[in-house]
Amino acid sequence: MSSSRIAAFIYLFAAIAFLLQTASGADPLLHICSDSGNFSAYDPYETNLRLLTAHLSIQAPPSGFGLASIGQNPNRAHGLALCRGDVSSQDCKTCVVEAGSEIRKRCPHDKGAIIWYDDCLFKYSNVEFFGRIDDRNRFYMYNLNNVSEPGVFNAKTRELLSELANQAYGNPKMYAAGEMELYGSEKLYGLTQCTRDLSNDECKKCLDGIIGELPSCCDGKQGGRIVGGSCNFRYEIYPFVKA
């Protein structure tokens, strides 16, 4: 399959996921099984993965982020779990537990995989990936409705997200949410977030990279997200961040 077909597929899938997601908040947005290797039942890798998943579901909820490696090479498993910055510890735990079980059903034999929900991201691999920007796992979601003044709206969106990127990379939680006046009484709401294995500089680089993709993702759309393995943004014309 050519990479453009994969991109088109993910794009379509993302649009469908967006429609389905309004029906139930607990459905995954998307998952990707990686091609870094396979394992079979009773493989030591499976045990390490199970321990890693259990560990992250305890480690992540208090702060919203967990990062760990379990086992010895060649069966060592590396993983992270990240909850959206406004999600409670309780909801974070629910999401990470669900993610850890669902991804194993969807990618039962793959040594690496990633799954995204509204509330959290869960990723693991046999290849150590900490501190490096994940350029491979990324997808777009957008509201199918167009805004009436795309020129002004696109500029405002970029301005808000750039401001939030600057706040996020300097913040210990690598998360920022905020709002901005649009026209009249309307407002634009946004958030930006990075996984906390990145340095401040890498977080900024990651967010600047996806914000640069706004024209291909979300040109003139009432809402949009670029969701990656290391950072993401979202904007909407309605409030979506929990107080």
Ligand SMILES: *[C@@H]1O[C@H](CO)[C@@H](O)[C@H](O)[C@H]1NC(C)=O
């Ligand atoms: C992994 O499993 C898939 C599906 O069964 C298979 O297509 C692929 O060749 C396998 N890869 C390796 C490295 O064994």
Ligand SMILES: *[C@@H]1O[C@H](CO)[C@@H](O)[C@H](O)[C@H]1NC(C)=O
């Ligand atoms: C939004 O604009 C695009 C491109 O002009 C168009 O194809 C699409 O049908 C529009 N969507 C809606 C919901 O009107």
